Amino acid sequence: MNFELLSVRNLSVAFGDVQVTDNVCFNISSGEIFALMGESGCGKSVTAMAIPKLLPQPSAKIVSGEIILEGKNLLELPSKALYEIRGKKIGCVFQEPMQALNPVVSIGTQLLEAVRFMPKEKRLKRIKELLTKAEFKDPERILKSYPHEMSGGMLQRIVICIALAPKPSLVIADEPTTALDANIQTAVMDILKSMCKSENAAMLLITHNAHLAAKYADRIAVMYAGQIAETGKTSEVFNTPKHPYTKALLKVVPAKGKTLADLKPIPGSVLSPKDFDKGCRFRFRCEFVKGECDKLGYGVWGMGRMRIGVLVFYDS
Numbered sequence: 001m002n003f004e005l006l007s008v009r010n011l012s013v014a015f016g017d018v019q020v021t022d023n024v025c026f027n028i029s030s031g032e033i034f035a036l037m038g039e040s041g042c043g044k045s046v047t048a049m050a051i052p053k054l055l056p057q058p059s060a061k062i063v064s065g066e067i068i069l070e071g072k073n074l075l076e077l078p079s080k081a082l083y084e085i086r087g088k089k090i091g092c093v094f095q096e097p098m099q100a101l102n103p104v105v106s107i108g109t110q111l112l113e114a115v116r117f118m119p120k121e122k123r124l125k126r127i128k129e130l131l132t133k134a135e136f137k138d139p140e141r142i143l144k145s146y147p148h149e150m151s152g153g154m155l156q157r158i159v160i161c162i163a164l165a166p167k168p169s170l171v172i173a174d175e176p177t178t179a180l181d182a183n184i185q186t187a188v189m190d191i192l193k194s195m196c197k198s199e200n201a202a203m204l205l206i207t208h209n210a211h212l213a214a215k216y217a218d219r220i221a222v223m224y225a226g227q228i229a230e231t232g233k234t235s236e237v238f239n240t241p242k243h244p245y246t247k248a249l250l251k252v253v254p255a256k257g258k259t260l261a262d263l264k265p266i267p268g269s270v271l272s273p274k275d276f277d278k279g280c281r282f283r284f285r286c287e288f289v290k291g292e293c294d295k296l297g298y299g300v301w302g303m304g305r306m307r308i309g310v311l312v313f314y315d316s
């Protein structure tokens with residue numbers, strides 16, 4: 001079944017008086033891998049953490065929007081119902097596995113905590129099944145181990161087991177392999193993908209790595225300066241990028257047949273949220289910039305749907 005699982009609509013988040021994301025919209029279907037890709041500071045993590053309402057409090061505020069998971073607006077749920085949804089429906093995998101685990105509690109106890117919603121007699125069987133899927137050869141030994149006895153890749157595989165233990169319908173993976181050695185990144189991503197597929201969990205993959213998004217995602221949203229610039233099937237976004245930011249981003253990505261001279265870094269850096277104004281936020285770095293861009297955004301070229309004062313949103 002491939003129904004719409006998550007719908008994020010017009011989500012805007014502020015820290016104090018400064019709004020950092022602006023009318024973010026995307027949908028994720030059941031079992032799909034959806035990547036949110038963009039440079040550092042563009043609002044990927046803030047968007048992801050708003051979904052289970054895990055933004056830092058009291059500084060962060062959801063200014064507008066809806067987050068509909070399986071038909072329920074999470075932003076309107078009472079805290080008890082939201083706690084249950086976080087435990088059962090949404091699993092999270094973050095960059096640093098050590099921060100997700102308690103160093104003085106055995107792996108077995110931490111895994112059992114993740115399946116606390118299941119009937120007691122089924123819990124041990126479930127966590128051994130997950131450890132096997134995560135390619136641990138000796139689950140019994142792993143259950144008795146402590147986090148300091150494991151490598152970064154093993155720890156992240158444990159965190160993946162914890163995230164998937166309660167059979168969530170959505171896994172939020174925020175830079176899940178960025179902290180790992182390059183040579184084990186692919187192995188861990190392969191395990192994360194195959195476990196999500198076998199458990200029928202969708203994945204929101206947050207990454208600044210275009211190779212990772214291209215290899216693992218079914219669809220991609222490209223984010224820039226707090227806004228979604230472009231959304232589409234992975235092959236469409238990579239083969240026929242529509243937005244000037246996506247085009248610029250892909251010029252930085254090494255690929256077969258490209259030489260060092262072909263790689264063109266985007267000049268400057270992402271605009272700070274304090275400097276967001278009515279104009280197009282990419283105009284300071286855009287090779288197609290025109291005089292009108294400080295008033296009108298990308299609509300001046302009539303490319304896609306025009307929204308005055310914000311990035312034009314391309315959705316294919």
Ligand SMILES: Nc1ncnc2c1ncn2[C@@H]1O[C@H](COP(=O)(O)OP(=O)(O)OP(=O)(O)O)[C@@H](O)[C@H]1O
Nearest residue numbers: 015020039040041042043044045046047056208273
């Ligand atoms: N706790 C906070 N207080 C104030 N501003 C914050 C806070 N967390 C994030 N921001 C700001 O919100 C904006 C978006 O940050 P976010 O962490 O979502 O970026 P990101 O796309 O995940 O970047 P990275 O790839 O570096 O993780 C940035 O301008 C950041 O400075």
Ligand SMILES: [Mg+2]
Nearest residue numbers: 044045046174
């Ligand atoms: Mg982040």
